[in-house]
Amino acid sequence: MTANPKAHQPEAAPPVVDRAAFDAALAEQVVREKEVTRASDRAAAARRRLPMVEVEDYVFEGVDGPVRLTELFGEHYLLLVQNVMYGVDWEAGCPSCTWAVDNLPATMSRLDDEGIAFAMISQAPVEKLEAWRRQRGWPHRWVSSGATTYHQDWGWTLDHGDYQGPVPGYSYYLLKDGTPYLTYMTGARGTEAILPVAHIMDRTVYGRQQDWEDSPEGWPQYPTYG
Template identity: 75%
Template sequence: MTKQDQPLAAPEIVDREQFDDALAEQVAAEKEVTRHNDRVAASRRRLPMVEVDDYAFTGPDGPVRLTELFGDAYLLVVQNVMFGPDWDEGCPSCSWAVDNLPADMRRMSDEAMAFALISQASIDKLEAWRAKRGWEHLWVSSSGTTYHYDWGWTQQNERGEEVLRPGYSYYLLKDGKPYLTYMTTARGVEAVLPVAQFMDRTAYGRQQDWEDSPEGWPQYPTYG
């Protein structure tokens, strides 16, 4: 059975009055989440910032510095895509996240935001995977720099093995210098994944094995 097969289990059928009452209770709970999110966003806007080296990455046309990724904007969003130097393909979940990006990225530039992808693999590998996925986003390689290690996107586990992390970095260009104002990894990336948010609001949720769902609800391995 796959997600394309409709499950036998389904929500309880009730009359309109019961549905409206249950929905109103759910909406009230979600409004509390919205208010809390507003408070968290307010504290995020009050974070300090730290200056970042103007790393010399490698782009499709040669060297490109971090400050150049801003283009004409003063804000920069970077998706740190897991793609190790010895990998032949990009991380499936990171690739899915890129697929979730706005269809019209001009909406970001309208808000003075530039966008770029950064990975450790060579630019040739990145360009091949980008072409295969049909992406138009600028993707640069951090190979030859300490970027991934400096900011924890690549770490060593207890066995001394390198472990890559996915996530987003948010930068501000001020007086010609790049500053990191915020970064998030793990489930922090979910807030900007619209498909995941849509899935959360369907009857069956994401159908992942960690979710608290009713008996009989379909669930599949999260990274299967």
């Protein structure tokens, strides 16, 4: 097993100041963070005003047989889909997507309480998905889109440059009068909004310790996808 480099405390640390100086610096930071919060509120308000587009009622493959997109809603009219990177010929799920699934609420009934269904969709055969799901101990519903054009239709696969394969992200759906509609989707760093561990890391002194971050000299940094 590879040793975790983050288990060792770095030598670098912030300068030590008195309480008054700390309180003053923290107050300045609170002002910055309030600006972020207000900007996030404005983005959320705009998100609620987006139009929606009708989506085909795709027939996915579940562990017990065919499952329509509309069936993923269960008894709810809202659905969150995590598009998990797991290619048809892959032998394991994407490490980053796996980490993202591990970030989901420990008590998923909290989503049920809010009337939101949850499911995962990947291209790999359902047998591979089920094996990975069991290995990870996930209770979530996971279906295969391999026999459909779902991934291609909505941009969840790329075929350009030096990469060909699936990409991660989330799709948000509304079921209205029996028809599924896409109301919002996000990928890349847009996925971070629902990853609590990432936000916890951001607020520690060393941040995520990833090589893209703007950190002080001497702060530990490692390859983002290493």
